[in-house]
Amino acid sequence: MKKSSEATLSMEIERGEYQVFLSFRGPDTRYGFTNSLYHCLLDAGIHVFIDDEQLRVGKEIGGELLKALERSRIYIPIFSKNFATSSWCLCEVAHMVECTSKSNGKKEIHPVFYDVYPDDVKLKSQLYKEALAKHKMKFPSEELKRWENALVEVARIKGWELRNRRHGEIARFIVDEVVHKIGDKRVDVPKNLVEDHHQIKAIIEKLDIYSDDVRFIGIHGMGGIGKTTLSKVVFNKLYSDFDGVCFLNDIRGATGHGLIEFQKKLLSSMVHFRNAIQIKDIRDGMKWIQRVCCTRKVLIVLDNLDKKEQLEKLAGKCDWFGLGSRIIITTRDKGILMTQMESSNKEDLSQPKGILDFEVHAMEFDQAFRLFSKHTFGSDSPIKDYVALSYTIVNKVDRLPLAVEVIGSFLCCCGSTLEPYFDKRNLWKDTLKKLDRGPFKDVRDVLMISYEGLENEQKEVFLDIACFFTNEDKTYPIIMWDNCNYNPHIAISILLQRSLIKIGDDNKFWMHDQVRDLGRYIILEEYPRKECPRKYSRA
Missing domain, CATH: 3.40.50.300 (P-loop containing nucleotide triphosphate hydrolases)
Structure with a gap:
């Protein structure tokens, strides 16, 4: 049984950091509160190390167990009447205190007082004093003093007292506290974030x-x-x-x-x-x-x-x-x-x-400009010779964050490659020419998702607006689409819902520059590949 336990422990250690380390006196709580707490922690998705000190009698603390202690973030010693009779439990508490003191606040101890009072653990009663005295024959006085100091220090920490309280309720409170402590639920945000x-x-x-x-x-x-x-x-x-x-x-x-x-x-x-x-x-x-x-x-x-x-x-x-x-x-x-x-x-x-x-509205120009500079130059503003070109590009993509990031990253990467051989400003000028023909592929792929979700008649209306009717009154185009059986009122409603167009107070269609350029790109690049000469009239 010991060998099996050691093998399992070794495999667990190799998996990485533990979130919680449970220390307890086996005969006192193994099949009761400790078992319940252990499974509650597992149910909450917490990686728990649980040790049974009875399998380790006579061994020095070290090896695999020491690794488990060092790799745990929260320690939960469950103090019971016989806890201090186990040298193993005392060693674990002492190591918890040492690991916590060296962690710069990254590790914590959360004691549970099962059927004892904090004063018992602080050695203010005879319960733990007598237990410690029985270890004098086997352990040096320095080790005993180390255990005593650790017990007193941990007992000063506010923990949970279980006397006359429902164990299931306390286990839930403990899990909530642990989740709150270790559960950094923040999600990743872009590396070069500029907050709006x-x-x-x-x-x-x-x-x-x-x-x-x-x-x-x-x-x-x-x-x-x-x-x-x-x-x-x-x-x-x-x-x-x-x-x-x-x-x-x-x-x-x-x-x-x-x-x-x-x-x-x-x-x-x-x-x-x-x-x-x-x-x-x-x-x-x-x-x-x-x-x-x-x-x-x-x-x-x-x-x-x-x-x-x-x-x-x-x-x-x-x-x-x-x-x-x-x-x-x-x-x-x-x-x-x-x-x-x-x-x-x-x-x-x-x-x-x-x-x-x-x-969501487009970024303010100053924010978009700073975002572009972060991706292109790694700073909040461009280097001196590229200020004017940077302004031109940010204006060209109409402050669309995705386009700003994609083009900024492209110029940063390609610019560093070309620098020994060419004037980087020629790369920037070529980029502006490329933008005249339509959005960059990464931007285009994102915008195409909205376009591809349209029905055929809605696509026709979208392409007509992109090519002919941006900033034009909607009255006459609607008459034309109605004659073509495009169901223009449905189509316009869908385009509005999907943020592909807007209609201003002046009754005119409006498209973001990158969306407009996507429509024109589709006409110039996609339709000629299909045998559909009728589409060429938009080009």
Whole structure:
């Protein structure tokens, strides 16, 4: 049994850092509280090391066990009446204190007082004093003093006292505390991030996280304009105020089994939930989300939705979530947000009547210019000889964050390669010529997603606007499209919902420059490859 245990321990150690190390006196708590706490921690997705000191009698602490101690972030010694009779347990506590003192605050000890009082562990009673005295024959006085000091130091830390309290309830409190300590739920943001403080502030104000109603907010806009980045920044700023958080990245295209996988991810991110892998079907997943989240204040981001079904199956109604919950949705298709979020309590006027709306706008020029400079030059501003060219490029892409990043990174990479052989300014001039022919491929690929989701008649209307009717009154084009049986009012509605066009107060069509250039690129590059001469008239 000992060899098997050692082999298992060695394999566990090789897996990397532990989040929690449990230390306990086996006969006292192994089959009771410690077992319950261990499985609660596992259910919460926490990597736990649990040691049974009875398998190690007579050995010096070291080797695999020492590695486990050193690689753990949180130590939970479970002090029981016989804890101090075990030299092994005393050694572990002493090492916990040493590891914590050297960690610069990265490691913590959270003591549990099972059937003893903190004063017993502080050696203010005879219980642990007598136990320590029995070790004098086998261990030097220096080691005994080290144990005594460690016990006193740990007992001064505020922990959990279990006397006359429900063990299951305390185990849940402990897991919540551990998750709070180790659960850095922040999501990754772009390396050269330039925060759009105005839009971030506006979103946070709409969320109003200190009100008790359940709020949904839809962040919408064209591809590449920064919806996901904005939602990530907001998520990172707010997540610590919620009981449970989840960022579901890029849900676009998910249906059927794919949606079930996102339901599992959402549930698995919530503390204590172990049944995510047992979801039978989408409807079962919906029921589980409601059961798990209905009493929690949660923050959930559903990123890049393209179907109403996704919203319905992942965050169907307000009453799925506890008071104060916030659900953030990002999408290119505003039509997904045109739905009513119902509450089971029809008289609850605190619930929003629908999804709050936030349209993402292009960055301010100064922000876009700084973003471009970060990607191109690694600083907040360009070097002297490239200021004018930088202004021209940022204006050319109309401050679209995706285009700014892609072109800035391209110029940085290619510029460093060409520098020994050519004047880099010629590369920049060629880049401007390339932009005259249409967006860069990486930008084009993102924008094409919206175009490819259109029906044929809607594509025709889109291409006509891109080639002929940008900044033109909509009246006569609509008459023309109606004669062509393009159902122009439906087509225009879809283009508006997907942020491909806008209609100004002057009744004129408007397109972002990069979207307009995409339409013209499609005509010049795509259609000639097909045997469809009728399309050439737009070129």
